[in-house]
Amino acid sequence: MRFLEGTTNQLTVVHIILIVLGAVLFLFFLFELVALSLLTKHNERIEKRNHRMNMLLMQKYDILLLIAKIFKKYKLEIPSEFEEELSPKMDESLKKLTLTERLTVKAYLMKASQNLLYFAEANENVKNDTEFKILKKSLLEIDINHRKAIALYNADALGFNYWIHFPLFRPISFIMKFKDKEIVS
Numbered sequence: 001m002r003f004l005e006g007t008t009n010q011l012t013v014v015h016i017i018l019i020v021l022g023a024v025l026f027l028f029f030l031f032e033l034v035a036l037s038l039l040t041k042h043n044e045r046i047e048k049r050n051h052r053m054n055m056l057l058m059q060k061y062d063i064l065l066l067i068a069k070i071f072k073k074y075k076l077e078i079p080s081e082f083e084e085e086l087s088p089k090m091d092e093s094l095k096k097l098t099l100t101e102r103l104t105v106k107a108y109l110m111k112a113s114q115n116l117l118y119f120a121e122a123n124e125n126v127k128n129d130t131e132f133k134i135l136k137k138s139l140l141e142i143d144i145n146h147r148k149a150i151a152l153y154n155a156d157a158l159g160f161n162y163w164i165h166f167p168l169f170r171p172i173s174f175i176m177k178f179k180d181k182e183i184v185s
Contacts, residue, residue, distance in 0.1 A: 035169045039178060042160050046181055049153040053184070054097050056146040060109050063139050067116055070132050074125045099182045113139060150184050157181035 071078050097105065117136065120126040161180045164173040 031168060032172045035163075036172045036176065039160070039163060039169065039173065039176070042156065042163065043178065046153065046156045046160055049149060049156055050097075053146065053149045053153060054102065056142055056149060057097075057102065057105055057109060060113065060139065060142050060146070063135050063142065064109070064113055064116055067120060067132065067135050067139075070120070070126055070129055070135070074123070074129075076123060076126065099184060102184070154183050157183055 068078050117139075120132060120136075126132050160178075163169050164178045164180070
């Protein structure tokens with residue numbers, strides 16, 4: 001009889017260990033599902049911020065083209081620096097730029113806008129044109145918004161990079177092949 005009581009106790013201990021192990025595994029998988037949901041939403045938010053930065057660059061390009069039309073309105077020659085510096089054409093294919101492409105386009109647009117604004121300010125007709133003043137103000141607002149968009153993107157990218165390396169999030173990050181997001185300067 002004692003032999004059977006010991007066996008019964010052993011079975012209950014084994015059952016308890018299996019139940020506890022099952023509960024721990026269940027909680028782990030549940031946690032990983034929550035982590036997957038959070039990382040996926042975070043990744044989507046980063047992609048939206050990336051798209052926002054690209055759209056701001058396209059808006060800047062469009063405003064520079066409108067400023068160039070003001071030059072034509074006064075029959076002024078468009079500075080060659082403007083045309084040379086805008087070699088990457090902003091079209092629908094550039095709505096999703098990689099970091100390197102964005103940096104290249106940003107550098108081109110920065111130099112082109114500086115050159116175009118310099119020549120516009122040097123000419124009294126263009127400088128006093130109401131449309132030019134509005135476009136110049138819009139260009140400055142886009143630059144401010146672009147800097148804000150970069151700050152928001154970088155904050156989200158740093159957070160994402162932290163969480164994909166967090167020990168409990170690593171398994172799902174590895175399975176989903178989440179990679180570190182690059183920081184934009």
